[in-house]
Amino acid sequence: MKIETLNLLYRLYLSLIFNVSVQTGDLPDLWKHASVTPVFKKGSPSDPANYRPISLTCISCKLLESGIKESLLSYLLLHGIINKNQHGFLKRKSTTTQLLECCLDWNIALNTHQHLDIIYLDYAKAFDSVVHTKLLAKLAQYGINDLLLIWIKKFLVARTQCVKIADTNSSVCVVISGVPQGSVL
Numbered sequence: 001m002k003i004e005t006l007n008l009l010y011r012l013y014l015s016l017i018f019n020v021s022v023q024t025g026d027l028p029d030l031w032k033h034a035s036v037t038p039v040f041k042k043g044s045p046s047d048p049a050n051y052r053p054i055s056l057t058c059i060s061c062k063l064l065e066s067g068i069k070e071s072l073l074s075y076l077l078l079h080g081i082i083n084k085n086q087h088g089f090l091k092r093k094s095t096t097t098q099l100l101e102c103c104l105d106w107n108i109a110l111n112t113h114q115h116l117d118i119i120y121l122d123y124a125k126a127f128d129s130v131v132h133t134k135l136l137a138k139l140a141q142y143g144i145n146d147l148l149l150i151w152i153k154k155f156l157v158a159r160t161q162c163v164k165i166a167d168t169n170s171s172v173c174v175v176i177s178g179v180p181q182g183s184v185l
Contacts, residue, residue: 018064025150031061034161034182035169055161055182065155065185068148072185081142128178132156135179155185 021027038051073090076082082090087098109116136153144152159180163170179185 014060014063017060018067021064022068022147022151025147025154027061027151027154028058029158029160031058032155032159033058033172034159034175034180036161036163036181038163038165053181055180056164057180057182062184065183068151069185072144072148075144076142079143127181130179131177152185156180 034055034057036053036055038048039054041050041052043050073082077084087093087095087101106116106118108114132153135156136149139152140149156179159175160172161175162172
């Protein structure tokens, strides 16, 4: 069988699986499991704080997440729910573009002798403490489709993870809060 034909079949099968998943709100357990690998950053290797967790998740689920994310972002931007001045999580917007824009605003304020107050906030580990019910309620308040809300709820709950070091896995544990690390959604 030709490669083009195989690629077409894979896309067809994936689209069928994705449609069934979104229409029913069901996700395979494999899609909700993460294998966490600690990657050393710097400092003492004996200090666990010197490692960054990398979560490896199912690529099929990431593909579906990407499609859902694009649709969700389009909806939120179209309805003015996400401000156009938002810099995180948007295409061609980053912490660098945010800093450049701030520097420009600060220079204008200083050059025109305006008062300027700057407040820095650091939401460290903010995504680790997201309460699922509050997130879902907020999405419902924004008018997100019920089928999509059901899918997102199923995506967030009953997630599992294990830690993998070399060829050894820890026991599997259930993740009870936060958004999945490594998720594109």
